[in-house]
Structure formats: structure tokens, C-alpha cells
Amino acid sequence: MEFRTLRAFVEVVRQGGFSQAAKTVFATQSTVSKAVKQLEEEIGVPLLDRIGHRSVLTVAGEVVYRRGVRLLADRDDLLAELDEIRGLKRGALRLGLPPVGSSTLFAPLFALYRQRYPGIDVRLVEHGSAQLAESLRAGEIDFAGALIPTSEEFDWQVVRREPLVALVPASHPLVGRRSVTLVDLRETPFILFESGFALHRVVLDACQRAGFEPNIVAQSSQIDFMIELVGAGLGAAFLPRMIAAQRRQSAVRHLLxxxxxxxxxxxxxxxxxxxxxxxxxAWLDLVREIHNGD
Incomplete structure (x- = not known):
């Protein structure tokens, strides 16, 4: 099995078609199609079920894709390690950061890293936790900011621990209390992050443990928009305390x-x-240096 044909197949699945995969691997669509066909012939079973203009993974295709992603990531690791052995003087750091908390937690680290290692090319991507985990699993990034606990596939270094606060309209009947529980808020509509964000899962899992399903009236990836919805009286939102503290509004109250x-x-x-x-x-060492003991 050649890595060339395996990469072509993986990119067809990842990019959702042959034409987009061809752009990713810098080849013609015909070349990618032939590579996938060669891989199917070598394995002896179809990997893609062609339905009209769409291609759907077969059962065998799902196995080859899952294993192929890991094989290609391991190959990239091998080549990177060989480059280091050959005395690579410059390098690249690929970071995946979540939208929630990145500016507060990681911007100072990023600036210090650039100051210490100006020759390193730092490549940043920003996504929700689910997509970052997939990119990390595929070897597309070196590190991802994520909430723990996370998958057993990953190691981690804690950067910050913060309680959540509930953001409620200033007219909410619970305003004045120092803290609230989710049960206290069960009659209040919820404004949550989109499903690809870890905080979405954290809140819903906690509601399930508390024995109720919340009334979700809005989902967004934009913190400021969510806070505006709270201020307009639409419902309650949830943010880490340090992030909420930076975005205070007269129409919104924060309850631990x-x-x-x-x-x-x-x-x-x-x-x-x-x-x-x-x-x-070097990036990991810096994270540990700055957040030692967190």
C-alpha cells in the first residue's frame, strides 16, 4: 500500500469529493480518481459507493479511512523527526485554539513564544472543540486548546481552572443571589454555544444529571452576541468567570x-x-513554565 494512494483516498473523504481533494494534494482530479481505484484494487474491495454525483464510504472504506488517517499522521511524525535529526534550524508550530478564552489565555503566551523563537513559523487555526480534536487526531496540528477531561488519545497540560457563571438579564428574579444552580434556572430559557463547542456539552450534561432538559432558545459561536441576547431578556448564558468579567453590561448580571x-x-x-x-x-515547555502548578 502506497502512502500516495492512501493520502488521495483520505483527502477525497475529508474534502467531500474528488475535485476538492485534487486541489489539496496538488494533482488533477483524474490522478486522484486513479489513485483511489488503485487502492481499491490492491485491497480487493470497494471503498467508496458511487451514488450519482456523491461518494459514500463502504464499511471497508470506513476502516481504511480511520486507519489511514492515523498512518498518515505517523508518517508525518516520522518525517518531522528525521528533519530534526538532520539538524533542522527552523521549524513550524501548528496551534489549534478555541474561540472561548483564547485571547485571554494564549495571546500572552503566543507573544512570548514569538519573542523567544522568532525563526519559528507559528500557524494558528481557530475552531470549536470537536473540529480541533479531529484536526489533532489527524496530525494536522501539534496542539489544541481543549476542556478536560478529553479523549484518552491525548495528553494534556492544564492552563487554567475557572468556575462558570450564569449571565442573566438584570430583571431576572434570581438577581441578588451570590450563586445559583441549574435547577434554579430550569424555568429560564438557555442561550448556549453551538454544539461543536465543549461548553455546550458541559451545560447539557450537567442539566441531564440535574434531571431536566433545558429550553434552548438560541445557539451561537459569538460571545458578544450571546451576551446581547441575555441583555435583551431572551434567557441565560454561561461563561467562564474570567471571560464574563471582561464583558460586563448594565443590562446583564453575573451569578456564580x-x-x-x-x-x-x-x-x-x-x-x-x-x-x-x-x-x-519549546511551546509545551513555555506553557508549563508559565502555568506551573495550575
């Missing part, structure tokens, strides 16, 4: 959320057992 299992544990995660380049190891 006294709910087990909802503490915000932001960490820097990486693939367990993966080779870390000198650039990546």
Missing part, C-alpha cells in the same frame, strides 16, 4: 454557577505518543 462538574478546565492537548518537534516542545 454552583454546579458540580461544570468547572472550566482549559488545557493544551497533544496526541499521546506523538513526536514533538523542537518547536512544539
Amino acid at each position: 454557577l454552583d454546579e458540580p462538574g461544570t468547572e472550566w478546565h482549559m488545557a493544551m492537548t497533544w496526541r499521546r505518543g506523538a513526536f514533538l518537534s523542537a518547536a512544539a516542545q
Whole structure:
């Protein structure tokens, strides 16, 4: 099995078609199609079921895709390690950061890293936790900011621990209390992050443990928009305390959320057992230096 044909197949699945995959691997669509066909012939079973203009993974295709992603990531690790052995003087650091908390937690780290290692090319991507985990699993990034606990596939270094606060309209009947539980808020509509964000899952899991399903009236990826919705009286939103404190509004009140299992544990995660380049190891060392003991 050649890595060339395996990468072509993986990119067809990842990009959702042959034409987009061809752009990713810098080849013609015909070349990509032939590579996938060669891989199917070598394995002896179809990997894609062609339905009209769409291609759907077969059962065998799902297995080859899942294993192929890991094989290609391991190959990239091998090549990176060989480059280090050959005395690579410059490098690249690929960081995946979540929208929630990145500016507060990681911007100062990023600036210090650039100051210490000006020759390193730092490549940043910003996504929700689910997409960052997939990118990390595929070896597309070296590190991802994520809430823990996370998958056993990953190691992590804690960066910050914060309780959540409930943001409610200034007219809410619970205003004046120091803290609230989710049960206290069960009759209040919820404004949550979109489903790809870890905080979405944290709040819903806690509601399930508390024995109710919340009335979700809005979902967004934009913190400021969510706060505006709270101020307009639409419902309650939830943010880490340090982030909420930076966005105070006269029409919104902050109530500490006294709910087990909802503490915000932001960490820097990486693939367990993966080779870390000198650039990546330097970033991890800096995170540990700044947040030692967190």
C-alpha cells in the first residue's frame, strides 16, 4: 500500500469529493480518481459507493479511512523527526485554539513564544472543540486548546481552572443571589454555544444529571452576541468567570454557577505518543513554565 494512494483516498473523504481533494494534494482530479481505484484494487474491495454525483464510504472504506488517517499522521511524525535529526534550524508550530478564552489565555503566551523563537513559523487555526480534536487526531496540528477531561488519545497540560457563571438579564428574579444552580434556572430559557463547542456539552450534561432538559432558545459561536441576547431578556448564558468579567453590561448580571462538574478546565492537548518537534516542545515547555502548578 502506497502512502500516495492512501493520502488521495483520505483527502477525497475529508474534502467531500474528488475535485476538492485534487486541489489539496496538488494533482488533477483524474490522478486522484486513479489513485483511489488503485487502492481499491490492491485491497480487493470497494471503498467508496458511487451514488450519482456523491461518494459514500463502504464499511471497508470506513476502516481504511480511520486507519489511514492515523498512518498518515505517523508518517508525518516520522518525517518531522528525521528533519530534526538532520539538524533542522527552523521549524513550524501548528496551534489549534478555541474561540472561548483564547485571547485571554494564549495571546500572552503566543507573544512570548514569538519573542523567544522568532525563526519559528507559528500557524494558528481557530475552531470549536470537536473540529480541533479531529484536526489533532489527524496530525494536522501539534496542539489544541481543549476542556478536560478529553479523549484518552491525548495528553494534556492544564492552563487554567475557572468556575462558570450564569449571565442573566438584570430583571431576572434570581438577581441578588451570590450563586445559583441549574435547577434554579430550569424555568429560564438557555442561550448556549453551538454544539461543536465543549461548553455546550458541559451545560447539557450537567442539566441531564440535574434531571431536566433545558429550553434552548438560541445557539451561537459569538460571545458578544450571546451576551446581547441575555441583555435583551431572551434567557441565560454561561461563561467562564474570567471571560464574563471582561464583558460586563448594565443590562446583564453575573451569578456564580454552583454546579458540580461544570468547572472550566482549559488545557493544551497533544496526541499521546506523538513526536514533538523542537518547536512544539519549546511551546509545551513555555506553557508549563508559565502555568506551573495550575
